[in-house]
Amino acid sequence: MSPKRGDRAAPPPSGDEYDLRCATTEAADGWEHLARQAAGNLRRAFERIRATPRAADRPDRQHRLKGKLGTGVFKGQELERWQYEVTGAGRIWYLLDDADRTAWITYAGTGHPKATD
Numbered sequence: 082m083s084p085k086r087g088d089r090a091a092p093p094p095s096g097d098e099y100d101l102r103c104a105t106t107e108a109a110d111g112w113e114h115l116a117r118q119a120a121g122n123l124r125r126a127f128e129r130i131r132a133t134p135r136a137a138d139r140p141d142r143q144h145r146l147k148g149k150l151g152t153g154v155f156k157g158q159e160l161e162r163w164q165y166e167v168t169g170a171g172r173i174w175y176l177l178d179d180a181d182r183t184a185w186i187t188y189a190g191t192g193h194p195k196a197t198d
Contacts, residue, residue, distance in 0.1 A: 104185040111189035
């Protein structure tokens with residue numbers, strides 16, 4: 082998704098960092114909702130996912146989803162799906178594309194994704 086006038090600018094990744102990109106308009110809208118409700122937590126999530134998208138030291142906050150939710154298809158590729166808990170209910174789901182070093186955000190929101198209901 083190309084930025085438009087008025088969109089927030091994010092710094093490019095450097096070194097071994099991953100680029101974070103929204104896979105859908107809904108994910109981008111959800112990101113903005115999280116930014117308004119929990120800016121500090123979202124910033125920490127952004128930095129953590131960018132630097133260590135598979136971190137296992139805080140499984141209460143960041144972990145790979147289980148079962149059929151553990152993978153997702155994006156642009157014809159099956160990729161690992163991870164979750165970061167931004168707030169008690171707020172979540173980010175992302176797919177890891179190691180070849181492009183990109184975390185594709187497929188869900189961002191202030192509530193649990195419907196797929197977990």
